[in-house]
Amino acid sequence: MKIKVIIADDNSFIREGLKIILSTYAEFEVLVTVSDGKEAVDYCLKHEVDIxxxxxxxxxxxxxxxxxxxxxxxxxxxxxxTTFDDDDYILDAIKNGARGYLLKNNDPEQIRDAMKSVMNGNSIIQDVILEKIKSNLSETKATETKIDLNLFTEREREIMSLIARGFSNKGISKELFISEGTIANYITSILGKTGLEHRTQIAIYYITGKVE
Incomplete structure (x- = not known):
């Protein structure tokens, strides 16, 4: 079954270009292209859209x-x-529930893979963007945190730290020598304690200490 997609961009060249690119992949169906956010919201309210x-x-x-x-x-x-890797936009988009944040200069294959990953329940934020957030938040390092340490177990804090450093569940499994299923359970616990919805938000929360 094809992944149903809409594209919202005020630059007609970019949105039509993306439509042509995505239409070359059998797994996608581009339903419509629109020129602003309101049109995107209105369309999603009236139709079944995956991404x-x-x-x-x-x-x-x-x-x-x-x-x-x-x-x-x-x-x-x-x-x-987007072409803009602005910190405020990144944080606000993730707080609002964005499942991915990608720069437009990615290869088409990277965009395709990211979209498929999001459809499989993952969240995508490029390393270059995550690193920019880290470097601009009071010079916070990946090994430092502003979270409430009393809220989490030591193992949960270890997993949050690795998520903030860009590790996948498979990578965390190798690093901590525990199963991916166990890691998934820990992540569920972390999400429950914080009220967050996905792992990208966990990374931002670990770095900033804020849930908004």
Missing amino acids: ALLDVRMPNMNGVEATKLICEQTNTKPIIL
């Missing part, structure tokens, strides 16, 4: 605002796709 690719800076409603409404009112998974 919404959203530019950040658009007229009427930007991608961050659209992400919030789409997550609150539909089952669509938003992915921010």
Whole structure:
């Protein structure tokens, strides 16, 4: 069954280009392209959409605002796709429920793989973006944290640290010598304690200490 996608970008060249690229892959069906966030939200409310690719800076409603409404009112998974690696946009988009944050200069295969990964329940944030967040938050290092240490067990803190460093569940399993199933259980516990929804938010929370 094909993954149903919409593309929202105020640059017609970019959105039509993305449509052509994604249409070359058998696993995707591009339902529509729109020019602003409001149009994207309205479409998702009326149709079944799997993934919404959203530019950040658009007229009427930007991608961050659209992400919030789409997550609150539909089952669509938003992915921010942009040329801007601005920290505020990144954090706000993730807080609003974005399941991915990718730069437009990625190869088509990377965008394809990221979208498929999101459909499989994962969250995607590029290393270059995560590193930028780390470097600009009071020079916070990946091994340092601002979280409430009393809220989590030592093992949960270890797993959060590795997630913030970009480790997958498989990578964490190898690092800590525990099964991926056990790691998934720990992540579920962390999400329950914080009220967060996915691992990308865990990474940001571990770095900033904030749940918003």
